[in-house]
Amino acid sequence: MAPLFRDFSFTSLTSGLLSAFVGFSSSFAVIVQGLTAVGASPAEAASGLMMAAVAMGLAGIILSLRYRMPLSVAWTTPGAAFLATLHAPEGGFAVTVGAFMLAAALTILAGLWRPLGRLAEAIPTPLANAMLAGILVPLCLAPFRAMGVMPEIALPIFLAWAVMARISRLLAIPAAILVATVLVLRGLEPGAFALGQFWSPPVFVMPQLTLAAVAGIALPLFVLTMASQNVAGIAVLKSFGYTPKAGPLISFTGLMALLSAPFGSPGVNMAAITAALCAGPEANPDPDRRYWSAIVAGIGYAIMGLGAAIAVAVMAVAPPEVIAAVAGLALLGALAGSLAASVADPTAREASVITILITASGVSFFGIGGAFWGLLAGAALYAWDTRKLRRAAAEAEAEAAE
Template structure:
């Protein structure tokens, strides 16, 4: 039983190192203070630990949970939509409620999956595009800081791909530490603590952040997560309980700054495969022990937030961009794989990348609308106006 425990502890460490900076940067871009961002990271760690331990034990399946990394990237891309974190928290709560409703009301799940894959993928690619440009920008603006990070990532991507992103994050932390000296933790609270945020329900922010966050989380995390389990020969996973549980805990966690938790996709492939344990029936132990590891990692949320706050923003965005290259490539391939829908996907992608804000609603929403209208027109159907 030692193999799955070791595998998941390593997986938790690499997963945390690969994307914690993205989460913190996303929360800060939504208007969170340093303390609120640390609180959000803490609750996200604890929530995914609880979900993984409870569901893995209950169903004896390797059910891995994580925060929504594409969702955090979307928050970074949507910076400026709101500077009021209470409004962002209101959008996070709506996203969690929508996830829970998807489990309770199958019709909502069918409506979400009815969004054409090329459009959903193009939206995700458009959200990730500015972040994937950041390593280039940082290498030009801050070559002494950014080039070591990029070079370590590139070398390990060739020699040990699984360790490329965590190693790049470690180098980023080292570079930040060297640049900030012993002042990096000044004024920061390194002890774990929650910061209560009373939500504001702003319709424009809900449409700009809450709804796209729900779509990205379902399309980019939950749907692939369910597919991974099926690929490795597991029986149909308990879809409704997972969506209801993750949705409710996300809505509750939003009150202390978390954006959303969901079924893991990338780490699920590791935990559900033979690397976790040769015996498929014992792989659930890996996700259970990984949940325990995330409780300990959550205790370091304050220190992690202080490191990110001490870094030049472009350097953190660059490190996050390296972590998202794989997701960006996969989204592009999915968006432009079907010849007949490439124009609609391109329109969606370009509108999202443009960053336009119309009547207070951000470009992720308008990209889907524009792409949907183009797709409907080219397929010979008159676009309906709601």
């Protein structure tokens, strides 16, 4: 244990705490909004938020200690954004929980069985980003729609975000949340909160599963988790010189997601954005000692998760437009990145646009939402277009050979 604690440093402490604060505060509203949309009660939403935070905290601590690398773990923000576009499935939140468990099981299998992992990774990057962009577009319109409904609250929230983003991008969403919380609490009657609202125990939900939930929730959630989070998270680590084996990391995060899913957690995965805070030189000049920053972040996540009921209690008394506005602002960066990546390749541009439009439309067939159909239509167009390009290239090569 002595060598372990000798690697600890003040910079690792500050980087880890910053990572936990930014990771939790910048997206917890998206998690709660997503869980509520698919049928969770306030107690179940608080349980899901708590267990997701505790699961990603423990996963980050265990993985970082095991591999002596800054292996940050996060909840599935793109997945929660996807849930926020849905409605409660037939059968209620129990069916959603069953879909969470199936997505987690597929993630475990993807890490252990390379053919499935390669299949998930084989989804063209432009189409995966297009599906994410289509999911995010309606959510990112919410801040501006809220300005038309309640400008006295929505406009100060937007201004706080815009001003702070020019000073420190990492603190923009925390600033917006602070302003939103002050404005909401200021308008409450005395005694609006009871002490019991500040703590809520985990709520176990007996999972169920339907075919519609498999195609409409579990499979899109698995694809988003793999393409938008796990693959990106491993890439961030490699950019800082760390080369862990991806399979065991993905499987372990899938296991933690599976264990926490019956309590409402939508899933955890390798972190991408906050991974850079823990893996960069600011955490420690020595790359071999930076793993402590991910350990500190994990501890921070777990502690903040235990107070999840406070966040849910505040959100429960806030107007829905305020919650949607904060969540939309938190997703603007992800929308910009996914839009740029989805149309960067000219050969996939049309297929990507079709994927975005169908996904954003909210169309539903057989109880299956637009994300599945958008990806399916985009993949068909992409396969057609690339087949034509390959054929044209082959014919040109044959003519040149003659």
